[in-house]
Amino acid sequence: EEKNRAAALKNAYVLMGRHQLELAVAFFILGGDHSSAVTVCAKNxxxxxxxxxxxxxxxxxxxxxxxxxxxxxxxxxxxxxxxxWLASMLE
Structure with missing residues (x-):
């Protein structure tokens, strides 16, 4: 349901502000924003x-x-x- 997805994304951003990044990733996934979840894992x-x-x-x-x-x-x-070595495997 769209309302639940919006709430999950809002909670994800709140958790990012509190530096609870692992939980934020989970809420991004629940909210359907998979790209943000992956970016938080890789960058943050x-x-x-x-x-x-x-x-x-x-x-x-x-x-x-x-x-x-x-x-x-x-x-x-x-x-x-x-x-x-890693770079050559990825190209």
């Missing part, structure tokens, strides 16, 4: 593995969220850290 929590697992659970392997995560977070980070 610094946990790209959790972000990748969420992508795969929500969309399966090779979904749009996973491709965006790799292109916008994992690949640039691996190049910045000079982890060329």
């Amino acid at each position: 929590l610094g946990d790209v593995q959790l972000a990748l697992i969420i992508c795969r659970l929500l969309e399966g392997c090779g979904g749009e969220l996973e491709r965006d995560l790799i292109a916008n977070h994992i690949l640039p980070s691996s190049i910045q850290k000079e982890d060329y």
Whole structure:
């Protein structure tokens, strides 16, 4: 129901303000904002593995969220850290 989704998203932003990021991720997922959930995992929590697992659970392997995560977070980070082995696996 749309009312419940809106409430979940509102709660997610409140939790972000309180720095309760793991709970915020859960509420973003409940509210249907999967992209924000993945972004919070990757950027705010610094946990790209959790972000990748969420992508795969929500969309399966090779979904749009996973491709965006790799292109916008994992690949640039691996190049910045000079982890060329990881970068070569992702290209």
